[in-house]
Structure formats: structure tokens, C-alpha cells
Amino acid sequence: MKTILILGAGLSASSLIRYLLDNSKIYNWKIRIVDQDINLVNRKLNGHDNGIALSFNALDSAERRPEIEKSDLVISMLPARFHVDVAKDCIALKTNLITPSYISEEMRELDEEAKAAGIIIMNEIGVDPGIDHMSAMKIIHAIQAKGATVTSFKSFCGGLMAPESDNNPWNYKFTWNPRNVVLAGQGGASCFIDHNEYKYVPYNRLFGRLFTTGIEGYGEFDGYANRDSLSYRKTYGLETIPTIFRGTLRRPGFCQAWNVFIELGMTDDSYKMENSEFLTPRSFLNAFLPYRPYRSVEDKFKDFLREDRQDLYEKFEWLGIFESTTPLGVCDASPAQMLEKILVGKWVLEPADKDMLVMYHEFEYEFHGEHHSITSSMVNIGEDHTFTSMSNTVGLPVAIASKMILNGDLTTLGVTLPIQPEVYNPILVELETFDIRFIEKEVQLDCKI
């Protein structure tokens, strides 16, 4: 009998836990889960024989270590900043670890120690990062295997709403941490390389400078640049590629409207607003508009939109930002916190809502002097508001990797991510059984782009 310890049972852990419980009889697993909220764990275990809800402070190394010691594998679904501390315990206790999060600099530095301890620390194996790495590397390796050269790689991912639940003017609801959505893109310019020209996009233009794309059967999408695309050159072994771009997908109109919040200053998290607890949505908005005694907030906002963006107005009206009856009631709040309060009341996932995870890669490569293009797209629809597509696409690759580690199918030790065929091939194959499936198309291009 093997023991799996899961730290954190939040939103994106539902599908992970279900997969592990479903497979626990076949593989003889015990699943031990800890979360601040033990009722949440019990709901997710649903009385399953092989599941045990634990009650201890997962953030406290002293409380955590005895549990890790009993385990064959730890899965950390904690907020990303806690992974390094968990990893240190896992190294000390020689226990394998999986996290779905980006490898931090501190995590990378643990590579030698992890190898010396004989363990795998597998990271970036959810979605963006995760499935994007795996599906892209499969194509990159195939292009390289036939002796061709990748000249351009653009990759997009977005957590959106399935067409049947896509029923608000923003074409968006929260399927993950709302605060992260409000702060997305802050903290430095986004950068990428386009035909060997380095390009930098500051936050105030990030949602205004879009790549538009479409997926057959699913319509149009806008993509905005997702932080530092340049570092992926090394990760993907494409050090000299002339064009690399990673972006986040939203439905048309979303980014243009979101940019209005940024321009106004309403996503700023760096200061507290005076008397924030008394601000209504209307007075919150008005704090970013000029004083004009004979002009309404609505009219001042329309002035701000300028002539060419009046079509965005209804999106804001729908959010209730002109409402003046009830204060938002957030004490000592930054603009970003005030905006989040408005949005969580509106972009809420209803129980029957289905979300949709969209991924789209576009490759160009040169082979025998000819230019080719491959596109690879994946659209996955969630089951409901618990087993969302977000939960499935994050949780299932983690779960499958867990199975592979426990079965001894993964052999590369150290701090790693799923860019090797031995990792991505079986995972991509099994994900297809969950309808997480990439459709690839190849065309020969007439001329060099």
C-alpha cells in the first residue's frame, strides 16, 4: 500500500482527489488530505474507504514532517509561495513531491539536493503551466526529429466560460483566484521576441495590444502578452528562435474594457484609499474621474471612454459601477481590492455553469527551404462548478503524474518539469480519455512570414 499526502484541498484539487480515489483500489493507495477546512476535505472524500481527512497546520514544518514521513508522495496544492519549504522537508525525508506551480528561483536551487536525496520534484504540471508545456514539446520534438527548425512559436491559454454558460457582457466569470485576475500583468513589462526584435509591453498597454485568433467551432479570441515569454526559449530548447510569444486568451471586448480599469487606476494595489469602507461603486469610480459639478459620473465616464470606445459602456453598466445605494464596505482597501469586491459579486460561477479551458499553439518551421505552419488547439468544457475544466486540466495531469511516480514510470530525479517524452507522452494520451485533446493541423506556407 502506497500513501499519498495532499496539502490543500481548494478549488483546483477536486478533480485530482476524484482521480486518485477512483484509482486507489486498483493501485492500493491511501489518500491523506489536509486543509484548513476539514469539512471541505470530507465533502471531497465523500466517505471513500481510501481517503483520510487530516487536521493539522500544513504550513508548519514541525506538524507537516511526521505526515510526510509516512508518505510515498506529497502533492502540494498550497499557494505557490509555500512550495519551497515543503520541498525542503521532502528532500530531508526523501519523499517525492509534485506541485502544479512555476519553478521559482529558490526551487531551482534545490535541484542538486533533490537528486542527492533520490527524489523527483515535479513542477509546472497543471495547466499554464503544464498541459501547455507538454502539448508544445510534443510538436517541437517532432519538428526537430525530422531535422527541421522551429522559427516561430506562439502559445495562448485562457480559462473562459463554455458557450452555454457564457451569458454576461464580459464573457467571463471567475474560475480561479479573483485577486490574481485583478492583478494580472502587474509587476513589470511583458516581453517577447518577434522576428528577432525584442518587444516590451508596459502594463498600461498590455490589454490594449492584442493578438486575435480563432478556433474552428469556438469563434474568436483576443490574446494579451503573458509576462516574460523570453525565458521559455531556454525551457523549450529554442534558444535562437526568432519569434516566441505566450499569451492569455479572453473573448473579444474583454481586454479593451479591462484596459479601461487599468487606465483609470482601479487595479492599483499599492495604496489604500481614504475612507474606503464608505465608498459605493459610484464614489469609487468617481475617485478616478475629474471633479465636474454639472456632469454626472456616467457622463464623465463616457468622456473618459472617448468616442471610439463607447461600445464598452454597457459592460461597465452591467457591473453596477454606477450604483450609489450601498457602500462596498471594505476597510483600508486598495483600488484593486475595491474592484475585486465589485467583480466577485458579478462574475460568479453558478452551480450549473460550465467553464471552458482553451489552449492554442501556433508553430512555424523551416524544412528543406520551405516554410510550414502547425496549429494545435484544445478546448475542454467543465462538468459543473466543482469539476470545472480549470480543476480537470490542473488536477488530472498532477494525478496522472502521481500514478506514474508511484508506479516507478518516471525516472528523472531532481527539480523538473514535464518537457521530456517519457513524461508528456503517457500523460497526453491519458488526458484524451478525459476529453482533453489537441487537434493539430499542418499547412505549408506560400511565403516566408
Next chain:
Amino acid sequence: MKTILILGAGLSASSLIRYLLDNSKIYNWKIRIVDQDINLVNRKLNGHDNGIALSFNALDSAERRPEIEKSDLVISMLPARFHVDVAKDCIALKTNLITPSYISEEMRELDEEAKAAGIIIMNEIGVDPGIDHMSAMKIIHAIQAKGATVTSFKSFCGGLMAPESDNNPWNYKFTWNPRNVVLAGQGGASCFIDHNEYKYVPYNRLFGRLFTTGIEGYGEFDGYANRDSLSYRKTYGLETIPTIFRGTLRRPGFCQAWNVFIELGMTDDSYKMENSEFLTPRSFLNAFLPYRPYRSVEDKFKDFLREDRQDLYEKFEWLGIFESTTPLGVCDASPAQMLEKILVGKWVLEPADKDMLVMYHEFEYEFHGEHHSITSSMVNIGEDHTFTSMSNTVGLPVAIASKMILNGDLTTLGVTLPIQPEVYNPILVELETFDIRFIEKEVQLDCKI
């Protein structure tokens, strides 16, 4: 004989040193000056009997203390971040201190210790901050003395070029630290209060949301919000004032054009650009414009300006930002550092150039149910590129305050700034002899604004 120790003999110290030397015979002063560049000190002393150039590390407390110990007054013209350490030495050695800089939180905390040591630490006594405080407090105290209530205070200041030297399309040259000009307004939203409404302006809109004003004989100016206006309510004893705004003045067109640099991301100082040493002005600009193979950088830039801002184009062309012959040659440079390199080559003060310091206050007050307005304006023209108006308006108030402290005319101990009549009245009177003179106008308003 009294001894004055000046730490730092940079740009803004020229007029200070001249005043002190000119008065040293009358008052029996020795002026001891230290700077990294002893030749600079010697040039400014020009062989004067009462001046001594010193050579030690003014930033090293151990080297500084013996010099402070010999002195009756220390004037710190060092960069603002060093003032607190100097103040601690002055407290330990019971020596008075003057700095022209804003009182930092750490400086404020030294108030009790300074009082206990029996010394004056006078701050914010240059220009913006300095002359603005003094000229404003004189009017505020006069309004309050007759039992009226100040309802609005707007205050603007700008270091610009005298009309006869104002000969480039930006109507601007550097009269102080270029880096500070490039970074101006960064680091948080600017905030003020307008008719009891708190207003916040994010950096990306700061130079786009302007107050326009004019001064008779000197034409039009634009003012952009200068950081946190709210804290001045306490400083000026106007805690419940419905409107308070502090702004920085530029000539019309400057701010609109500067905003283009901000929008593009060219003032960002938070990251280093790839291969920055090889970038020409043209490739630097192009890094912030999209890749368009059949469109020139000029055309892409015009696209970015949009139809309504094409009149700004010549300003950028004049700066040479489309030049592609010579790399700027700055290694590991942030966008802000690259931009600074371009600007310092263009916005340079020629030897015969005269700068111009402009200050403008606008008060409204209520008295016996009637509404009144007072404006107070000061325009001062520099002598040449050494005795600039910037140097005169910073250095002369510091110099006059030095005289007052040494003569025993200032009695308020502790960490202070020039907002008391005993300080500002004699200084404002003496500044008039240097043609730094405020013109006040009072009007009764027809209706409440």
C-alpha cells in the same frame, strides 16, 4: 568667528556658496565645503579668504564627525537619502543643521532628540519644497487672521526656461537631475481632494490630466498633479479644506508628449533591456512598437500617436528618436536610462541659457458669507547656466536661514520647516532683494465655485 560646514557643492549649491561668501566678512564666517570633486569646490570658492575646500568622504560618519564638531552650522546639500545620518551626527554633536529636502519619516522621528540636544534641524527650505511653503503660509495666515476660512488651495511650481532661452520644441531643458525628471511621478498614484472628493491619478494618466493656468506676461502653463497633496493639509493647518492640489508646471504640449513616453513604456526603470548597449534611438523606440514588416518606425509611431496627437510628432523627431546610426551605448540599461541618455544630449543648458522658476498659488476663502480668491505668482529668471534660477531659489532661502540661525534669530528647536512667521517673513522680504518676488491679486467671486 562662526563656522559653516557645507556637505556637497553640486548644481544647486552655487548661489548658496556665493551668498555665504559675500556675507562672510560682515558676519565673520568661515565657510568649509566638502565635495567628491575638490576642483568644483575650488572653482566655487574662487580663492575667497573665508572659504576652505575640504577633502574627505562626507558620507562616512567617522570622517564627517570631526568636521561637524568644529562647526556651528551644517548645511547638507547631499542627496536626500543621506540627510538622516547627518542629522544623527548633528544631534550627537549638538550642531544645527539645514537641508532643502522633504522631511522623511525617519527625520521626523528625530524631533525629540533634536529638541533635547538644543538644536534646529530646518528642512524643506529650498524651492518646492521651501519658497512654496513660505509664500503660501504668509497668505494662509493672513486669511485666517481676519477670521476667514480657506476653502481651496492650489499650488504649482515649475523649473522651466526663460523666454529668451526657450528655443526647443519641448520648451524644456534640464536644470536639475535628469534622472529625477525621467522618473517623475512614478511610485504610486498622485492624490488630492477636490470639493471634498478624493481624487487619485495613476502614473499612466498623470501627464494627461492637466490643470491649465496662465501668468500675466508669461503665457500659459500646464500643471500635473505632484504626488500626495493630501499630507499638506496637516502641514499647512488646513485639515478640513475641501480642495487642495499641488502640481508641477510645464509649458503647453510638454505633458501630452511626455505621456507618450510613459504610454510606450520608455520611462520604466524596473527592468534591463536585452542587448541595451547596441540599441540606437530608433531600435530603442521600436522595442515598444509592434512588429510590422512593411511599415517604418516613423509610421508605426504615428499610428501609436493616433489621429488626435499628430501635432506632437515634431517634438519626437527633434529629439532624434528615429536616428539609427549610432548606438546609445548604455550597458544593462533600463528603458528610463536609455531615454535619459537621449534627453541629456538634447535638453542641455547652454552657457548663456537662462532658466526660469515659476510658482503660482490660487486660494479661495469664505469671509462673512462671501467668496474671495487670491492668486500669488512668482517668476524668477536665472543669471546664467551656473547661477540658475533653480540654484538661486534653492540656495538663497537656505543661505538666509543659515544667517538667521547663526545670528540667533530662529528659536524653534527640533525638526522643523519654514511655516512660522518668524521664519518666512524675514526670508521672503530678503528674497525680494534678489528679485524673487510674489505678486498677489485678490478678487471677490460672484458665485461659489
